[in-house]
Amino acid sequence: MDLTLWTYEGPPHVGAMRIATSMEGVHYVLHAPQGDTYADLLFTMIERRGKRPPVTYTTFQARDLGGDTAEMVKTSVRDAVERFQPQALLVGESCTAELIQDQPGALANGMGLPIPIVNLELPAYSKKENWGAAETFYQLVRGLLKDQIPAPGTVRSPRSPGARPKVNLLGPSALGFRCRDDVTEVCKLLGEIGVQVSVVAPLGASPADLRRIPEADLNICLYPEVAKPVCDWLERQFAMPCVRTVPIGIGATGDFLQEVGAALGVDVSMALRPEVVGSSDLWSPQLHGGSTERACSRLPWYSRSVDSTYLTGKRVFIFADGTHALAAARIATAELGFELVGLGTYSRESAKLVRAAAKTYGLEPLITDDYLTVEKAISDAAPELVLGTQMERHIAKRLSIPCAVISTPIHVQDVPARYGPQMGWEGANVIFDTWVHPLMMGLEEHLIGMFREDFEFVDGHQSHLHTGGPQSPESSPAAVVHMGTTGHKDQSWSQEGLAELGKVPFFVRGKVRRNTETFAATKGIALITAETLYEAKAHYNR
């Protein structure tokens, strides 16, 4: 039994939902009580999805437990197949159903349905969301490909001469970090070296697409949290090679291209071009027009430009999922010249890699899923920038430290309307902006020192970030009577009226106060009471 106040990862069946929701033609029947339907809102609210996740919940109740909950599973399976007509059905259970042992997968398998049924066994009391996503993706791919597994020892036939090499991008999923845009960026990157993307999965794939996975020459494990077990299995059973470098950052993108090139026998030297430098970045038809445009990144030049001098040795703390923590550590140190003062992950599956990386940076790794431990570590390390999840963003806010979000768990603002990949050359541009903007700009640090004594100066104000300083003048309704602020003579607030005013949210309190006083003045009211406040509210509502 562990005391948990907040959790980085949901239960494993939420991971399974992420796979089902990523795909077309897949439906998930989940044996679960009614409260578990909360998980739908993760997708419809955070990602603003315009469709319900393809999940049917049995929503059994206490009164069903004595009766036939197994029959509820069968009814749900039958109804879901009829109503949604999926090409493949995932069947599983959440924590509570695991305890009543109805074995929904076996029940569904016995129903003689005309589509593949994938029985998901995701231990809810020992595993978490990312594990659940990876296991579901693996079981689904395995279930759909098992009749294609070649005999042991079969050698893959070489690519026919002249044929364009084909790869699969595995791992991007719903509720992942910037997956939609990363896929686009990686497709562009591969397009430049003449490599064709065959299957992207699970995001946007159908079961029919998954069946085409073995047709490609190579798998790219884009998000190990979701795709590692699948990639390992395909390597083992289908002898499909796998590229495992994740192309986040300038250095990693270069490594990625070289690894792909080596695996496919493709020359990538042209794609490893230097970045845009200085004035050559002006718009010109040669640079920006037509299909011969070659992508490139501004990060290297921006990082070397003198304005960035102030970034040197900025102390940065990183806490994220394994993939993004490792990538961020490399970028922060080698590409932006920061100093790493903390590195950690909530993901036990990546603990080994993160430990090894921390050692190379001379740091004690932080492997925990307790955000209070993370908060304490951040507070102790006193960094100037925090790179983390939404939780670290809140921690950093409390500690008044600039922060950028680099990893799941995400919130609605991590699904931006604009194009914002993390991977490839454009991803590096996005990362430069996202990490550097929360910091006080170089020149502004000096200006704030100069103007600190001015009465307009508000502590904590950062002009380019639109963050006002803390508000306070209205917050002490202690006085017995209090003169009005709008300069009306003979006007005062009763204690009860002020107390009422104190209950109004601070960001509109000033306005409510001014309105009430103006209203009282026009009505000739001398003592402003709670009644006056509501009279005024009603008056201005008209």
Place this chain on the structure above:
Amino acid sequence: MGCDEPLTLLRERGQREVFCGLTSIVWLHRRMPDAFFLVVGSRTCAHLIQSAAGVMIFAEPRFGTAILGERDLAGLADANEELDRVVMQLLERRPEIRTLFLVGSCPSEVIKLDLDNAAQRLSQRYLPRVRVVSYSGSGIETTFTQGEDNALTALVPLLPSSSDESLLVVGTMADQVEDQLYRLFNQLGLPRVQILPPRRSTDLPSVGANTRILLSQPYLSATTRALQARGAQLIGAPYPLGVKGTTAWIQAAAAAFGLDASLVQPHLEAAQQRGGKAVARYREQLQGKSVFLLPDSQLEIPLARFLHQECGMVLQEVGTPYLDRLLMKAELDQLPANTTLSEGQHVDRQLERVRSARPDLVVCGLGLANPLEAEGMATKWSIELVFSPIQGYEQAGDLAELFARPLARRQRLHL
């Protein structure tokens, strides 16, 4: 305006798209800042509460989950020892806590972990500093707001007995709303007014044969019965939503203490007029528009009454997770006779009805709102109605505005 004909009632059985009772913790812990809510459950429970509340802004919340592990499932004796250890850890960390609620969940109910017993055992250890109370918020037994019902029911045996005449207002409202309504009660000169749940968890109201219960929330079925069992008498009233609802609610309380309506009315006049004016502004926008309410918080029936009676909306279907006729009597009497009421849910079939009815506004949960918007329907997400101050005269306009906003937004946008 009563109805003689019975309303059409659909009883639905199928997938229910509602939260479980654990969700009530989100407002209960704010109501009682000296209480902590410890869910004994799974990672799903922890994830549910943080997702439903969208909470990541707290420093350290006054709720948490003791997440059951495989070892706890293997042996219940160990689970009890583990629970004692977690509670000790928690109370050491949070010395300001005076009441600890152990909240049962689906898994704890299924493995029959006896939290009542655990609460007694722990109370013996920690009283007088901390009282430990238990209730179930599990999804196999409760929906959404029933969590508050169970939490308050668990407090009923702890209430001191008293035969003094008093008015006991039951149900969580925003402090500001409560203050407004109590000012009115004081003006009327009603006897002692008490509150459940109290703002401080240790300030428990007393109860006895001369206690009259006035419900401020429509979902307190079990609490009502438990208070009745202690001799208290229920005041039949609609709920204080809208100007008419608030008036009827206050008048019912006054009548229960023998005050004549004509003596009460002058005290309400000013607030009624303000509220009426505020609602009138939105009535223009809502009049004649159709609304379909999906089951969610149990507030659906009183809201439907308000939307119909004070905003002139046409009710297409009013869904409710369950129907308690005792608590809803005064509300049902005021619904138009042709109203279709549905109890329980079969979400796929209900969505088919929504699609064929094409209402001007759908009131639904967060999981369904964007998908329905994507199909071209305007929605009002219902959870906001639970978290916003909506009761009383001064909030009547705000309440109407919540429903007018999605429609007004559509008029503004040219996309």
